[in-house]
Amino acid sequence: MREWNDIAVIAPSRDIDIASVPLLREEVDSLIADGTRRILVNCRDVGFIDSTGLAFLLTRARCLMQRDGLLSLVNASPAVVRFLQIARLLDILHVTPADRPPVPLLTPGESPVWSKSISIREGVENLGGYRHRLLELLDTLPMDRDAAYDTALAAGEALGNAYDHASGAGCVMNVRAYHDRVVIEVCDCGEGYEIAADEEPSESEERGRGIRLMRLLVDSVEVRRRTDVQGTVVRLVKLLAA
Structure with missing residues (x-):
């Protein structure tokens, strides 16, 4: 393994x-x-x-x-x-x-094929279990093992930030599968952080290196402050095989 x-x-x-x-x-x-x-x-x-x-x-x-x-x-x-x-x-x-086309927008009102919301427990020792749980969910989709592994690794970076900035308390990972993509949102309750899609994070910051890695592994990465409560939401999109 x-x-x-x-x-x-x-x-x-x-x-x-x-x-x-x-x-x-x-x-x-x-x-x-x-x-x-x-x-x-x-x-x-x-x-x-x-x-x-x-x-x-x-x-x-x-x-x-x-x-x-x-x-x-x-x-x-x-x-x-x-x-x-x-x-x-x-x-x-x-x-x-390098010139990947932008991720196409979903049809307004399109419902996911399935969705799963996973509450994150406190304790960074639980991180590995959530990555492997995500892999189990991705195994049900038309993704090869390397694409699934990369997606789970990117989600692990987002989860790592959630543990780093909120100890996992009140954090949630939402996974939604559509006909052409899987969307993963990791929501934490930390101080809140955001970065523009065309902005390069500083290499001196641990979070910045994580964002760089996520951008290499999946098709779209959004990092923004939550609008419902204080905190950050990291949204990852991985397109499925045609």
Whole structure:
């Protein structure tokens, strides 16, 4: 069974090619040796991947798969996506393009296929149980295991914030499944916090790093103050397979 603290994000500062692969290989191999099983490669600054880079990514992706892990490329440019598409490697490397279209709006008044509200108990030791409970719910939807795992991991980050800022007291996780998506809202009773969709959180804040990670894992992330009571609501949307 996968652990929940075995994820890492690396961000190459230039193209993944014969010049940069040696250092990247050292970094990734060190992570794998230390037990990391989920590696996200943030390709924001990568404009090109050559055959050496491709061989490196494939071998490490297969290495992680043998350990029940996963290597993903996120924020990939159109050129990189096109290259991997021609090579028929989009699925193997689990590529997410940088120019993802906005999540379509739900039809006004559309009701969920099902919904579940889960009250969160105090005590951060309960966090793992809620992540696994969410996985059980996601297993009923047309999602592959990696998409479900990423969604549960993103929800875990939101739950972690709820425990950090409100100790879990009065917190609720609402899960709603629609025909094309799953929507998860984690509501806490802390002081309240919000951040715009196009705003970059500070890397020096723990919450900021969590938001960055959630944005890499799901299709939409909203963080805003609650309107009913004091606190924060984190809304995550993950689109289902077509």
